[in-house]
Amino acid sequence: MVTLVTGGAGFVGSHLVDHLIKKGDRVIVVDNLSSGEIKFIQKWIDSGDVIFQQCDLKDLETLKCVMYDPIGGEPVDIVYHLAANPDIRLGTTITDTDLKEGTIATYNVLESMRLAGVKKIAFSSSSVVYGEAKKMPTPENYGPLFPISLYGASKLASEALITSWVGTFGLQAWIFRFANIVGARGTHGVIFDFIHKLHNNRNQLEVLGNGLQEKSYMEVEDCAMSMIHVVENTNEQINCFNLGTNDTCSVRRIAEIVLEECKCGDAEIQYTGGDRGWAGDVPKSMLNPGRLIELGFEPNYTSEEAVRHTARCLVQEIGQP
Amino acid sequence: MVTLVTGGAGFVGSHLVDHLIKKGDRVIVVDNLSSGEIKFIQKWIDSGDVIFQQCDLKDLETLKCVMYDPIGGEPVDIVYHLAANPDIRLGTTITDTDLKEGTIATYNVLESMRLAGVKKIAFSSSSVVYGEAKKMPTPENYGPLFPISLYGASKLASEALITSWVGTFGLQAWIFRFANIVGARGTHGVIFDFIHKLHNNRNQLEVLGNGLQEKSYMEVEDCAMSMIHVVENTNEQINCFNLGTNDTCSVRRIAEIVLEECKCGDAEIQYTGGDRGWAGDVPKSMLNPGRLIELGFEPNYTSEEAVRHTARCLVQEIGQP
Numbered sequence: 001m002v003t004l005v006t007g008g009a010g011f012v013g014s015h016l017v018d019h020l021i022k023k024g025d026r027v028i029v030v031d032n033l034s035s036g037e038i039k040f041i042q043k044w045i046d047s048g049d050v051i052f053q054q055c056d057l058k059d060l061e062t063l064k065c066v067m068y069d070p071i072g073g074e075p076v077d078i079v080y081h082l083a084a085n086p087d088i089r090l091g092t093t094i095t096d097t098d099l100k101e102g103t104i105a106t107y108n109v110l111e112s113m114r115l116a117g118v119k120k121i122a123f124s125s126s127s128v129v130y131g132e133a134k135k136m137p138t139p140e141n142y143g144p145l146f147p148i149s150l151y152g153a154s155k156l157a158s159e160a161l162i163t164s165w166v167g168t169f170g171l172q173a174w175i176f177r178f179a180n181i182v183g184a185r186g187t188h189g190v191i192f193d194f195i196h197k198l199h200n201n202r203n204q205l206e207v208l209g210n211g212l213q214e215k216s217y218m219e220v221e222d223c224a225m226s227m228i229h230v231v232e233n234t235n236e237q238i239n240c241f242n243l244g245t246n247d248t249c250s251v252r253r254i255a256e257i258v259l260e261e262c263k264c265g266d267a268e269i270q271y272t273g274g275d276r277g278w279a280g281d282v283p284k285s286m287l288n289p290g291r292l293i294e295l296g297f298e299p300n301y302t303s304e305e306a307v308r309h310t311a312r313c314l315v316q317e318i319g320q321p
Numbered sequence: 322m323v324t325l326v327t328g329g330a331g332f333v334g335s336h337l338v339d340h341l342i343k344k345g346d347r348v349i350v351v352d353n354l355s356s357g358e359i360k361f362i363q364k365w366i367d368s369g370d371v372i373f374q375q376c377d378l379k380d381l382e383t384l385k386c387v388m389y390d391p392i393g394g395e396p397v398d399i400v401y402h403l404a405a406n407p408d409i410r411l412g413t414t415i416t417d418t419d420l421k422e423g424t425i426a427t428y429n430v431l432e433s434m435r436l437a438g439v440k441k442i443a444f445s446s447s448s449v450v451y452g453e454a455k456k457m458p459t460p461e462n463y464g465p466l467f468p469i470s471l472y473g474a475s476k477l478a479s480e481a482l483i484t485s486w487v488g489t490f491g492l493q494a495w496i497f498r499f500a501n502i503v504g505a506r507g508t509h510g511v512i513f514d515f516i517h518k519l520h521n522n523r524n525q526l527e528v529l530g531n532g533l534q535e536k537s538y539m540e541v542e543d544c545a546m547s548m549i550h551v552v553e554n555t556n557e558q559i560n561c562f563n564l565g566t567n568d569t570c571s572v573r574r575i576a577e578i579v580l581e582e583c584k585c586g587d588a589e590i591q592y593t594g595g596d597r598g599w600a601g602d603v604p605k606s607m608l609n610p611g612r613l614i615e616l617g618f619e620p621n622y623t624s625e626e627a628v629r630h631t632a633r634c635l636v637q638e639i640g641q642p
Contacts, residue, residue, distance in 0.1 A: 092489055095435070099428050103478060107420050114416070131484060143464025146559055147481050148488020157424060157478030160468050163452060167469020168413055168601040238467055280489040 002069045004028040004076045004118075006057060006109060007083030008050075009036030011185050012124060012178075015224040016080060017041055021049045023228065028076060030066055032056040035086050035187055057083055057105035060112065067116035078120040080227070081109050084154070086188050088128070089278050091150030102154025103161070110165045122174040122231055125159050127216070127244065127285050128152035129177060137288035140177070140240045149280035166237050174231050179244030179287050182306050183220030184313035190251060190277075191310050194258040198321035202264050208277035211252035211269070215285045216244040219306040222299040229297045241295075244287035249303040251277075257304070261311035262321050323390045325349040325397045325439075327378060327430060328404030329371075330357030332506050333445060333499075336545040337401060338362055342370045344549065349397060351387055353377040356407050356508055378404055378426035381433065388437035399441040401548070402430050405475070407509050409449070410599050412471030423475025424482070431486045443495040443552055446480050448537070448565065448606050449473035450498060458609035461498070461561045470601035487558050495552050500565030500608050503627050504541030505634035511572060511598075512631050515579040519642035523585050529598035532573035532590070536606045537565040540627040543620040550618045562616075565608035570624040572598075578625070582632035583642050 003020050007013040008029030013036065020027050021044055028051045029041055044050035053066045068075055085101040106123070113121065130138050131146040147153050165171040186192050197205055218226075226243050234241075255269050276283045289299075301309060315321075324341050328334040329350030334357065341348050342365055349372045350362055365371035374387045389396055406422040427444070434442065451459050452467040468474050486492040507513050518526055547564050555562075576590050597604045610620075622630060636642075 091485070095432055096428070099425070099482075103424060104420070107417070111416055129481075131488065141464045143462045143466060144561060145464065145466055145477075145481070146484035146487075146561075148485060150482075150485045150489060153478070153481035153485035156466075156481040157474070160450075160466070160474035160477040160481075161420075161471075163467035164412070164469060164471045164474035164601065166467075167452065168471060170600075240465060240467075279491075280485065 013082040014040035060108045063112045088151040098150045098154035103157040106158035129156040139288040175240040179216035182310040217303040219301040242287040334403045335361035381429045384433045403445045409472040419471040419475035424478040427479035450477045460609040496561040500537035503631040538624040538627045540622040563608040
């Protein structure tokens with residue numbers, strides 16, 4: 001099976017590539033390396049399991065050319081479309097990044113697939129499409145969908161483009177609404193930020209908001225394996241799954257765990273106040289992962305375990321503050 | 322009150338302008354005249370009630386300049402954003418029209434509003450955001466939202482952009498999910514198409530699909546008045562309302578009504594077959610207009626009355642076949 005992964009040199013993408021190769025796929029990675037790193041997939045490039053195409057999804061003309069297996073020239077079997085701007089906060093200051101790197105990039109992927117005759121797509125959407133959901137844990141059929149961040153808008157816009165391609169051009173789609181994904185190779189997010197702040201000053205940790213923000217966290221390998229599990233075990237035209245754990249972890253608790261793992265137990269935690277980290281931050285989010293669990297997938301890590309494991313991995317990668 | 326209407330020379334937009342002026346607003350119409358017609362608003366331009374700005378929403382730099390009252394220079398009080406590609410079918414052959422004229426245009430409107438400090442937007446979304454809804458009549462909180470046309474994708478993407486601007490930049494929004502809007506000045510849609518087909522051959526009428534497609538129709542003045550009614554009587558940060566009637570009309574029945582109004586009773590109806598008119602056509606749609614009715618608005622026309630009234634108006638405009 002030939003699988004194309006957009007953002008395959010990125011955080012989630014590179015873990016997905018590991019697991020796709022483990023199950024025997026030949027993988028084409030498309031990445032512009034804006035936040036991905038070639039070192040995450042270098043061993044697979046060296047072993048010949050990955051063909052790497054440095055390509056920006058905003059460039060439709062180039063993208064049209066990479067939808068084929070370089071060996072044989074057939075269209076690829078499936079596209080895992082994971083590339084996106086990873087920084088939700090960015091939309092508060094630069095308003096067109098998510099539009100271009102999210103919505104328009106997804107359009108370009110779909111249009112390239114249509115022209116090449118590629119029929120299957122798996123997409124990394126996000127829990128933020130639910131906005132400030134009134135029902136928690138939030139199931140996949142929750143409505144209305146009123147995302148409050150520009151990142152969330154681009155994820156919902158991309159979902160809609162995908163389902164319209166299903167309805168109009170006969171595509172088959174898997175839509176994965178991610179909880180907060182954390183783990184090794186992370187390049188952004190609250191745990192990453194905390195460790196970097198402690199590098200600057202190991203006696204003090206500034207926490208955005210009041211620390212009571214509470215969300216589900218999923219370990220990145222759990223995330224990668226669950227995507228493959230769902231694609232292999234479902235066959236509707238549109239298969240939409242929450243990917244997350246059955247619990248939450250507060251930002252306050254994350255701060256404590258990071259301080260422990262950084263051996264900065266004496267640091268003073270300072271809260272900037274308010275119920276959220278920034279405009280567009282969802283203060284509380286918990287996905288209902290019932291459909292995933294019913295399909296026979298159990299995450300290895302709870303939210304809190306995922307946070308602690310991630311703090312350990314990132315301290316190793318970034319260095320002890 | 323100074324109100325800006327995008328697409329204000331178009332089908333729904335021009336009727337909205339009529340009613341805004343009736344209630345005393347000063348109106349700025351922004352339209353690229355791609356499907357709108359200046360004659361629909363000429364009398365208001367002549368009377369000085371409308372300032373007309375010919376401007377394409379894809380042109381962000383120009384759009385930034387029209388968000389101000391030309392008299393006084395203050396930002397406008399509210400934007401009614403109605404401009405869009407009106408032809409749902411187009412997405413089956415040209416895939417980037419709805420992206421550009423829908424999603425990106427909405428981004429440009431929002432960004433121009435943000436830069437000018439305009440704080441209120443009313444948006445013409447559509448029942449097609451619900452895709453093939455399993456629940457009918459469909460309420461506003463229905464999920465999941467899986468539109469099946471590229472037009473529907475652009476409407477959901479635009480809604481998401483708007484709610485993200487609410488969550489991130491403090492905008493206030495009214496989202497209107499339109500049933501099929503029909504009436505005088507119509508330039509597309511099934512009634513318009515049928516009359517034109519009868520002009521070509523008054524003995525035969527080709528109907529796309531099996532004619533059992535069944536949807537809610539709302540008369541365009543009902544639509545315009547209901548938008549104003551909702552904006553004047555609600556004040557949440559996000560106000561989302563279905564605009565439609567409490568019933569449906571089948572394509573088969575529309576064909577009969579059009580034949581009667583065209584005095585082509587002897588014409589033979591030929592069905593192309595299949596459950597829908599084209600890929601991406603929703604075969605059955607019925608909105609739940611309960612929230613609108615609760616707010617004290619009753620449409621003047623049922624679906625069937627709206628269809629008959631429209632057939633009469635369009636026969637007058639286009640001419641008897």
